[in-house]
Amino acid sequence: MNFDFTEEQEAVRDLSAQILAGHATVERVKAVEASDDRIDRELWKALAAANLLGIALPDDAGGSGFGIVELCLLLEQQGRVVAPVPLWATLVLGAAPIAQFGSPQQRERWLPGVVNGDTMLTAALAESGANDPMVSSVVATRDGTRFRLDGTKPSVPAGHVADCMLVPARVAEQAETLGVFLVETGADGVERERAITTNREVVTHVELDGAPAELLTTGVDAIGWIVDRALVGLCATQVGVAEAALRMAADYASNRRQFDKPLSTFQGVALKAADAYIDTEAMRVTMWQAAWKLSEGRDAGADVLVAKWWASEGGQRVVHTTQHLHGGLGADVDYPIHRYFLWGKQIEDTLGGASATLARLGTVLAGAKR
Secondary structure, X not given: OOOOOOHHHHHHHHHHHHHXXXXXXXXXXXXXXXXXXXXXXXXXXXXXXXXXXXXXXXXXXXXXXXXXXXXXXXXXXXXXXOOXXXXXXXXXXXXXXXXXXXXXXXXXXXXXHHHOOOOOEEEOOOEOOEOOOOOOOOEEEXXXXXXXXXXXXXXXXXXXXXXXXXXXXXXXXEEEEEEEEEEEOOOOOEEEEEEEOOOOOEEEEEEEEEEEEEEEEEOHHHHHHHHHHHHHHHHHHHHHXXXXXXXXXXXXXXXXXXOOEEHHHOHHHHHHHHHHHHHHHHHHHHHHHHHHHHHOOOOOHHHHXXXXXXXXXXXXXXXXXXXXXXXXXXXXXXXXXXXXXXXXXXXXXXXXXXXXXXXXXHHHHOOOOO
16 A cells, blocks of 8 residues: 655655664664664664664754654664664654653753764653553652652663653642653662563563652653553554565565465465555555654544554464464574564563553543543
């Protein structure tokens, strides 16, 4: 299915594809996965030099002033090559909310560093025992003009390299008030424990014990703004993962011969590939529908959840199918298709899997608060 992008958007997509594919070769990704922090810093600097890290940031921060659609084009290309760089964590979870809600001082403090590649950001949206990123057990207590945070947050993406993280928390004096706070990861009262995810990236489990924090914004609507974009960003990445995995499976099945015929000519193979194609296109359509609505400032709550459901449910079917179509080779953890399988499974459950997303969608459609 074709989508009508502007010439500028096509240029963003093509430049992203060129830089990411040029750096994230199979050998390079494998080497980065074996490194300590598992971040391709050479690629990160190349993205910064092309101003792609500032693609959705305002002009006054050195960015290009584009929005969520252009950011999704970048993330889709990352998914195609499963490039180990924290684009989603830094640009979507961290920089976008600061650009939207931050004070002039906060924007000046963090955004120029993101644009030039010196600063990495993240957000602690996951919650232990809950699949709803709108929930937080962290408590913020006022301390003069600032706050101190207490609580734990699991699986913070790129938390081991991030300079600052956004943390949703309940304000102690106002139990019903939710806020989003900026916490410098190297501050006193912040303890980070490394963990390895399904797709071999590093996350951190964070313990906050009186950690100094600065208020970014308050309100359920503001947190919803952040969560919507976080979910759409995951969907865009998953579209790239699924499309690339399906292309690899198609190429393999077309060249692999059984009984002196290409594997792709067998009905069972063709039907599985066709189903994976339909899933991929459904993921693409729902993702762009949600991204477009967000870019236009429309209510996209239900559309975002529909897109995330497809990214979870359809995405896991695609990566299972594409791995299966590779036969025994698909079980080789050193073969590239297995890496796409791992990325697809990781995205599937990040910020809620298919069942949790469907339950949240039902709540939204029923007219209750999400």
